[in-house]
Amino acid sequence: MTKIMIVEDDRKIADYLGSFIDKYGYQSVIATDFEEIMTTFRETAPDLLLLDINLPSYDGYYWCRQIRKESICPVIFISARTGEMDQVMALDNGGDDFITKPFHPDIVMAKIRSQLRRAYGEYAAKLEERVLTQHGLTLYPERYELHFKIGIAQLTKKETDIIESLLERYPRVAGRQDLLEKIWDDQTYVDENTLNVNITRVRKKFKELGVEGAVETVRGAGYRLRITWKEEEV
Structure with missing residues (x-):
């Protein structure tokens, strides 16, 4: 089953996203230890990441850079920040898309499906695995x-x-x-x-x-x- 990891420190928003993702047939994994995001990421091996910018200790830009050292899985930033520079920074730090809060869940799901198609589905580049x-x-x-x-x-x-x-x-x-x-x-x-x-x-x-x-x-x-x-x- 396709796994979506959610990194959001507002638990109500995280649970809301998780319930909607599960409803559409994906498996949601909600991060709870914001000091060990990479540990959770490695253990979960998600197919896509929903990542907030404002997080305890380190922001979402930092964690996206760490993830990009190990994975090319799609990363969608979700943030209350609406400035153009925030969106530029999200993309420059390795993100694939940006959603502003408040958001409609249907928009989130549409963007998730789009990124999954690009990464793994009909639009994905057909590359042979290196061995x-x-x-x-x-x-x-x-x-x-x-x-x-x-x-x-x-x-x-x-x-x-x-x-x-x-x-x-x-x-x-x-x-x-x-x-x-x-x-x-x-x-x-x-x-x-x-x-x-x-x-x-x-x-x-x-x-x-x-x-x-x-x-x-x-x-x-x-x-x-x-x-x-x-x-x-x-």
């Missing part, structure tokens, strides 16, 4: 998943970026600077320690799949994928 495979290891970058034998490890975006680089360069070394640039983004400063922390996490994900010593440190250069198993063992 990287090496000696039985299979990475699905757009799913943030690493497969080995019958096991599946769920990854973060940075973990996915690192493993993608290791697979693309195998059996060559992926340089530290190349990896730093790979996991760099406009909002986050990434230093050497951040790379070390993420490499440790990547090693743990390989270990979850039963792959020991998969990431080899090449002193003074970077890291290399170390494959010690044979194809017939996979």
Whole structure:
């Protein structure tokens, strides 16, 4: 079932939207912890997000930027702000549409259906999913998943970026600077320690799949994928 995540700190409005969305055959998920929007987003994996601008701690623009680091799912801003600049900022920060309060639920549903068609339906671009495979290891970058034998490890975006680089360069070394640039983004400063922390996490994900010593440190250069198993063992 198509899931719609609602991030709105006015619970009456959130419940009203949720009931209307459920009535039309979608599944609504209402965020309640406004410090952990990304955690809820990852756990829910919604097909579309309704996002208010005025939220506790961080505003909707901030959360939209965080979501855009990991997902291209449609984001519709809903706000009492009516200024043109607010709508411009919503689009510039990664939003796909903007609805002003007070709103008519039929308008909200029409915009939801429109964005779902564009993203997944008849108007969606037909793009093949990227898959990287090496000696039985299979990475699905757009799913943030690493497969080995019958096991599946769920990854973060940075973990996915690192493993993608290791697979693309195998059996060559992926340089530290190349990896730093790979996991760099406009909002986050990434230093050497951040790379070390993420490499440790990547090693743990390989270990979850039963792959020991998969990431080899090449002193003074970077890291290399170390494959010690044979194809017939996979």
